[in-house]
Amino acid sequence: MGRLVLRRLGATVPVLLLVTAGVFLLLHLTPGDPIDVMMAESVDATVKEHLRRELGLDRPLHEQYAAWMGRLLRGDLGRSIRNGEPVIENVSRRLRPSLELALCAMAISLVVAFPVGIVSAVRRNTTIDRAGATFALFGICMPNFLLALLLIFFFGVTLRWLPISGYTDPLEEPWNGLRSLALPAVTLGLALAAVVTRTLRSSLLEALAEDYVRTARAKGLSEWRVIWSHVLKNALIPVVTVLGLQLGTLIGGAVITEYVFALPGVGRLVVDAVFARDYPLVQGVVLLIALGFIVSNLIVDVLYGWIDPRIRSR
Amino acid sequence: MAGSIPGSDLAEGAAGLPRPAAEPVRARRWKVLRRAARARLAPLGAAVTLLAVLVALAAPLLAPYDPLAQDLGDTLARPGRPHLLGTDNVGRDVLSRVIWGTRVSLVAGLVSVALAVLAGSLLGILAGYCGGRVDGLVMRLMDAVLSFPPLVLALALGAVLGAGLTGVLVALGVVYTPTFARLMRGQVLTITARDYVDAARALGAPGWRIAWRHVVPNAINPIIVQASLSVAFAILAEASLSFLGLGIQPPQASWGSMINAGRGYLQQAPWIVFGPGGALFVTVVGLSFVGDAVRDALDPRTRE
Numbered sequence: 035m036g037r038l039v040l041r042r043l044g045a046t047v048p049v050l051l052l053v054t055a056g057v058f059l060l061l062h063l064t065p066g067d068p069i070d071v072m073m074a075e076s077v078d079a080t081v082k083e084h085l086r087r088e089l090g091l092d093r094p095l096h097e098q099y100a101a102w103m104g105r106l107l108r109g110d111l112g113r114s115i116r117n118g119e120p121v122i123e124n125v126s127r128r129l130r131p132s133l134e135l136a137l138c139a140m141a142i143s144l145v146v147a148f149p150v151g152i153v154s155a156v157r158r159n160t161t162i163d164r165a166g167a168t169f170a171l172f173g174i175c176m177p178n179f180l181l182a183l184l185l186i187f188f189f190g191v192t193l194r195w196l197p198i199s200g201y202t203d204p205l206e207e208p209w210n211g212l213r214s215l216a217l218p219a220v221t222l223g224l225a226l227a228a229v230v231t232r233t234l235r236s237s238l239l240e241a242l243a244e245d246y247v248r249t250a251r252a253k254g255l256s257e258w259r260v261i262w263s264h265v266l267k268n269a270l271i272p273v274v275t276v277l278g279l280q281l282g283t284l285i286g287g288a289v290i291t292e293y294v295f296a297l298p299g300v301g302r303l304v305v306d307a308v309f310a311r312d313y314p315l316v317q318g319v320v321l322l323i324a325l326g327f328i329v330s331n332l333i334v335d336v337l338y339g340w341i342d343p344r345i346r347s348r
Numbered sequence: 349m350a351g352s353i354p355g356s357d358l359a360e361g362a363a364g365l366p367r368p369a370a371e372p373v374r375a376r377r378w379k380v381l382r383r384a385a386r387a388r389l390a391p392l393g394a395a396v397t398l399l400a401v402l403v404a405l406a407a408p409l410l411a412p413y414d415p416l417a418q419d420l421g422d423t424l425a426r427p428g429r430p431h432l433l434g435t436d437n438v439g440r441d442v443l444s445r446v447i448w449g450t451r452v453s454l455v456a457g458l459v460s461v462a463l464a465v466l467a468g469s470l471l472g473i474l475a476g477y478c479g480g481r482v483d484g485l486v487m488r489l490m491d492a493v494l495s496f497p498p499l500v501l502a503l504a505l506g507a508v509l510g511a512g513l514t515g516v517l518v519a520l521g522v523v524y525t526p527t528f529a530r531l532m533r534g535q536v537l538t539i540t541a542r543d544y545v546d547a548a549r550a551l552g553a554p555g556w557r558i559a560w561r562h563v564v565p566n567a568i569n570p571i572i573v574q575a576s577l578s579v580a581f582a583i584l585a586e587a588s589l590s591f592l593g594l595g596i597q598p599p600q601a602s603w604g605s606m607i608n609a610g611r612g613y614l615q616q617a618p619w620i621v622f623g624p625g626g627a628l629f630v631t632v633v634g635l636s637f638v639g640d641a642v643r644d645a646l647d648p649r650t651r652e
Contacts, residue, residue, distance in 0.1 A: 052492035063508040175633045177584050179591045179607065180625045183614060191615045286499025290588055294611075304500060305592055308507040320504045324496045 038339045042332055050328070057321045058102050061313050062095070072115060072311045085115065089314065111318035116310050121318030125300060131201050132299035135222060135288060138215050142223030143230055150227075151234030155242065156261065166231060173228025178287045182221040182294040189217060199296040218295045222287050226280055233276040237269040244268070271342055278334030281327060393637025400631050404450040413441035415448040415601045424617040434619040436610065442623045445601035449624055452602040453631065456516060456586035456595075457579045463521030465528050465575050472532025473559060476540070487533065490526035498523045499588060506594040516595045520582055531574055535567030569646045576642040580635035587628055603628045 061068050069082050069091065090098045105112070111121040154166035190198030196216050204211025241247070242265055250260045289301030296302070300319065307315040403410060412432075419439030427434040433442035475486040493501070502519040509515035539545060540563065548558050589595040590604025598605055603624040610620030 048488045049491045049495055052488055053495050056492060057504075060504055060508055063505070065510060171633070171636075175580070175629060175636055177587055177591075177625075177628060177632070179588060179604075180621075180629065183607065183611065183621050183625070187614055187618055187621075282497040283499075285497035286588075289499055289503070290592065293592060304503060308503055309593065311507070313508070316504060316507055320496070320500060323500050327497055328495050 039336055042335050046328060046332065050325075053324050053328070054103065054106065054321065055099070057317050057324070058099055060317055060320070061089075064313075068313060072313055106321075111321065112314040114307070114312050114315040114318075116312045116315070121315055121322075124303060124315060125319060125322055128298055128300045128303045130203070131297050132288060132292070132301060134204060134215060135218055135291065135297060135299060136284065138212075138219035139222035139226060139284070139288075142219055143226035146223070146227040147230035147234060151231045152238065152261065152266070154231070154235045155238035156257075158239065163235075166235070170228040170232045173224050174232075176225065178221055178225055179290050179294055181224060182217070182291060185217045185221060186294075199294075201295075201297045218291045218297055221294075222284065222291045225287060226277075226284060229276055229280055230273060233272050234269065237272040238265060241265045241269045271338070274334065274337060274341060278331060278337075281330050281334070285323065285327065389637045390641035393634045393641065396630060396634025397638050400450055400454060400634065403447055404454045407448050407451055411441075411444035411447045413444040415440065415444045416599050417441075424613065424620075426617075427619050433623040434617065436606075436617070436620045437613055440599075442606075442619060445606055446603070446624050446627050448601045449603045449606060450627065450631075452513065452590075452596050452600070453583050453586060453628070456513065456520070457583035457635075460517045460520035460582045460586070461524060461575050461578045463517065464524035464578070465571060467521065468525040468528025468530075469532045469564075469571060471525070471529040472534075473536055473563070475529065476533040476536025477555070477559065477563075483533075486529065490529045493522065493526045499585065502585060502589060503592070503594060506589055511594050511597055513596055516586055516589050519589070520585055523585070524578055524582065527574060527578070528571060531570050532567060535570060536563055539563050539566050573639075573643045573646050577636070577639035580632045580639060583628070583635065584632055 064071050069086050069089075073082055073085070086092050090101055093101075109122070113120050114124055117124070150166045150169065154163045157163055186198045189196045197214050198217065200214060202210040202214045204215060238261075247260060247264060250264045251257075255264075285301070288299065289304055291297070292299040292301040293305050300323065304316070304319050304323070306312075307319060412430075417440065419435065421439065422431075422435055423437055423439040425431050425435040425439075427442075431441050431443065433446065436442055436445070471486050471490070475483040496504075502516075502523050505519035505522060506515045509518055540558075545558060545562055548562055553561070586595055587602070587604035587607075590602045591608045593605070593608060596602035596605055598609060606624040607621050607628075610617070610624075613620050
């Protein structure tokens with residue numbers, strides 16, 4: 035198990051180097067002078083020169099990269115040019131709403147996907163199964179910003195049950211906090227639920243056809259016991275795979291969801307930074323998101339080894 | 349919601365239809381098409397896709413109004429006559445804008461995936477063929493691209509490339525490239541290990557000829573499958589970027605930017621959002637049916 039972790043970490047190093055290089059070069063992809071893009075024309079030339087020097091844009095590229103990497107290794111991701119605060123502080127202030135949103139969405143998706151997936155597989159080719167398949171199709175093809183607006187339209191504008199934007203911290207005001215997260219979490223969770231339902235259904239069907247299921251039935255176990263203690267466990271691996279694969283989509287979905295519902299999370303920060311042309315902030319946040327993504331993928335990989343011993347030895 | 353889409357059980361859908369009798373040997377292409385059509389949802393998907401293509405091509409003829417013409421005397425008009433889908437907050441005809449937006453969506457979906465197929469296939473062939481350091485470098489580079497959540501990467505690239513269709517096409521092209529590079533590399537590795545490639549090499553065929561005559565034709569099926577599945581997602585991605593304000597810039601009509609602009613009028617005029625929203629959803633569903641059908645037809649693992 036330790037070897038698996040080490041090997042995976044080793045493979046990550048070159049990728050990390052390329053990722054940082056890519057984020058560094060991002061600023062230099064701008065057509066024209068990045069300083070001119072970031073600041074209005076009316077801004078004083080000396081202010082522009084100052085920013086140019088601060089960002090090191092007056093030096094050769096390799097020196098800039100070396101300096102940037104040096105600061106990065108010391109944990110300095112640069113400063114936002116809008117509010118002058120370090121990127122880290124900007125992000126850490128926004129982290130909590132994003133994590134709460136992700137957790138709630140994950141919970142909703144599993145609560146929906148497991149019953150629907152299991153029933154669809156057990157009652158294969160019945161109306162329930164078809165309804166489940168329609169739901170999955172709907173969830174996969176529905177753009178989440180459209181789903182968000184549908185939910186706002188029904189539950190916020192028409193029925194007036196739930197708040198349609200803004201954020202209350204559930205740790206401070208549990209009831210209002212959960213209410214403010216309800217629509218965003220459903221928006222984000224439903225698409226994930228659709229994918230998990232599909233995967234769970236097909237992997238359950240595969241597991242149900244195995245010999246050990248016949249053995250379990252033959253020894254007189256109830257159908258419920260067969261599903262619960264023999265089939266479900268073996269059907270979980272593809273679900274973990276899919277959850278891992280969906281992480282990127284989940285993060286992208288969170289960006290859009292936070293934007294629609296005006297949640298002050300990291301995703302909203304990316305969009306705001308992009309539109310403020312605050313490139314140092316864009317670079318910093320994108321790099322942090324990529325790091326988070328890489329770490330989560332590592333965790334998923336290690337989780338595999340834990341669930342399925344066969345992978346450990348490979 | 350149940351049963352709103354007939355026969356959504358794609359895999360088992362063919363069971364109720366009469367089995368086609370053993371047919372005389374025909375061209376391979378026909379078999380593939382027939383297999384694709386046997387899935388019950390495929391014709392529906394194909395019809396929707398065809399309709400979208402026709403609407404995109406004939407947009408100037410079909411649109412009842414100028415998509416950019418404002419009529420401040422007739423804003424937020426309800427759907428009906430003379431505006432079938434109503435008007436938006438500055439009195440533009442929503443239907444006409446939806447029709448013109450079809451062009452943007454289809455172009456975005458097709459061109460970005462085409463870019464990714466081209467770049468990814470070339471990189472994959474390069475990696476698979478050269479092996480060694482080139483392989484390592486190319487594939488680590490692809491891993492690095494995959495280390496970013498797709499939408500975040502597209503946002504960052506779009507930010508520096510500038511808003512507009514070109515920026516979005518390039519950004520999405522980059523995002524989808526690694527998938528095709530990995531696929532192509534895997535194909536090249538399996539195919540170059542086959543006997544007929546050894547035979548060709550023994551006969552003295554140069555490397556590029558082996559690549560073009562033997563590797564590419566045999567590797568193309570998975571690429572086609574992946575490409576057809578990717579178009580729907582690329583259309584969704586373009587709409588998302590335009591929704592966030594990065595893609596097509598107003599006043600030009602694109603579904604994503606129309607939906608974003610209509611957000612503030614959800615209460616008074618929901619049709620501004622749900623007109624283009626419906627078009628987007630139907631198009632994506634149609635395209636994914638086509639993608640599934642292509643996969644079922646070409647992927648030997650899902651064949652009966």
